[in-house]
Amino acid sequence: MTPPPIRADRISGAIAGGQAAAQSQPGPVGQLGTVEQPGQAEPTAQGKHPAAPAERRPRQPAATKRPAQRLPIAKVAVDISLSHLDRPFDYLVPADLDDQAQPGARVRVRFAGRLVDGFVLERRESTEHAGRLGYLERVISPEPVLTDEIIDLARAVADRYVGSLADVLRLAVPPRHARAEASVADAAGSGCAASQGSDPLELPAGWAAYPAGKAFLAAVTRGAPARAVWQAAPGEDWPARLAELAGAADAAGRGALLLVPDARDLMRLETALAQTLSRDRYVTLSADLGPSERYKRFLTIRRGHAKIVAGTRAAAFAPVADLALVAMFDDGDELFAEPRAPYPHAREVLMMRSAAIGCALLVGGFARTSESQLLVESGWAKELAATRELVRSRMPRIQAQGDSYAIGADSAASAARLSPAAFAAARAALQGGAPVLVQVPRRGYLPALACAQCRRPARCRRCHGPLGVSASQRIPTCRWCGAPETHFICGACGGTELRSAGQGAERTAEELGRAFPGVTLVTSAGQKIRDTVPNRPAIVVATPGAEPIAGDGYGAALLLDGGVLLSRPELAAGEETLRRWMAAAALVRPASRGGRVVLGVDGLLPSAQALIRWDPVWHAAAELAGRRELGFPPAVAMASLSGDERSVLGALTDLEPPDQVEVLGPVPVDSAPGPGRPGESGGGESGGADDKVRVLLRTAASNRRQLAAALRVMAADRAARRDTATPRIQLDPSAWL
């Protein structure tokens, strides 16, 4: 794809230097043989150094090294993250490595005097490099782990997120495991026809429930580049739906890539795939497989043995052959955001991939993200949602009960801080022989500020960033632009009082146990997560994302402490809350079979309204409209520069931004959590040494490429200089403080 931009002055400098050094003209291969061999290079001054006595090491006899007859040049991507070195370098392929050094192979090369790893990107007949070429040092493995498609994809992702190709390739290619390499059969079974595959003419009932479902399934069968945003109906067996699409691709002899947030969802999907496809047709891929198994499966995919791949976020780069479909479920899950540089989001990777190769794309979930909504509104993707009638027939009865619990009445309920409605719904379900799901929020949210009157997150009046109070400040301050707020007025209700949000609300399983004596109590949270619960009366306490599946659906779900979720300062708090509620409510039986959901917040809140009406599209449209108005992603493009003050301010000075870029900050941010670096500075005299700051750059979405390009030039420029650190650059970061 597009090569990284390089400053003109650097290019001319390189050419001038090269010409001065080069004796032989850059030219056809035949002349390359005349290039001076390493062994004949004039001796350096090393032998005269007093500390190192004359030690003339006879180097490898040069005569044996000759370039390969055909395509003697290898373009190599070296494993170096520095952005000014983020381009291919040419090496000579020694004749004896000719067979092995094929495109996609891992190699080792001498680069700036050091041996570094790299990948052969392509073989060429000639070079454009004016200087002297070195030879490939060795081929680590002839296994072509990279395909042209993945190389292009990785380059595009690196450009999009202002990262280096090396960084993206580290995400895309699992570490090599030699034993695994030997154990995977070699025969590329490209010829094998679809094994069983469902008959494409017989439409599965599942997709037929969606007006556009048939058309989408047919498009996948046909290999057409259809793009859809899917809102799963309540109670939907989404793994089965994804498996059906994969089956359609398989029946057509094509590949499919299905992504889910975590290993637990992957297990469910694998179970569904097993019911649709024979075992040798698909492979699952996740980080928790361990290095050997992970690499083994990667090779299985690369060698074309399995063309249906299901996995977690890193599988977005899996080298699946002949893709007809890329799909993901629950795209709002934060696990789809890669935490390592350059922080690509799997949704974006799949979008880029489908656009590049012209395959179908499906982004789905029970809820809808602002990002998906933008895809629909911009016309890039079509809507794939069930009719209102079908939704109504499948959804449970949902009511909101405010967050004023237990007005005197039932002492058992009040002990568990359950509202009477919640208590009644739970009791009815248990009496009907069904399990009850109780969703409680995870602990440990950051303290933030909310309007005391309406409890919405308090926003900065200048840039609409979240207000917070840190330990050092007394005055509420914007976490984005740093503006202090002394006279808060709530933009939503006009309230002027602030309260802290996100404190307190913790409910334990024991409390609930006391409220329902004699009922089986199950918890699913943190490390001990339950996958399923039997169809028997039980109280199932789970944190969001850890809800077990109930075979016949839950009789009721109590969604507690939504207020805590809603008042989180994150940009997507409302959206995220609805996503979690819907994921839980989707596990409950339809109202016609007695299914009930009780929501522990004020029913007038937009997120509550969206749940009660099961209308995630309405919510997403409103959310996106709001973000347009306030200038939030994904309506705009944002870049975050963070690091120590010197690097951030320096980067800001060096940056030549395109027009219409707004700079927010810099503001101090709490130093990143995680393993701290000991021994950074010796004299701990001034506490300001590790101060981290951040600036946000905001511009129109249509300006994103230009902003990314300008950031890349800045980063390359600073990396090339000594003594100038580059801050961490994140484009459209998905986590907001």
Added chain:
DNA sequence: TCAATCCGTATC
């Protein structure tokens, strides 16, 4: 006049 050192720059 030579060598040790400092900068700046490229890294195939």
Added chain:
DNA sequence: ATACGGATTGAC
């Protein structure tokens, strides 16, 4: 990051 080249400085 290093490693190299060219310029600069310092001592004979």
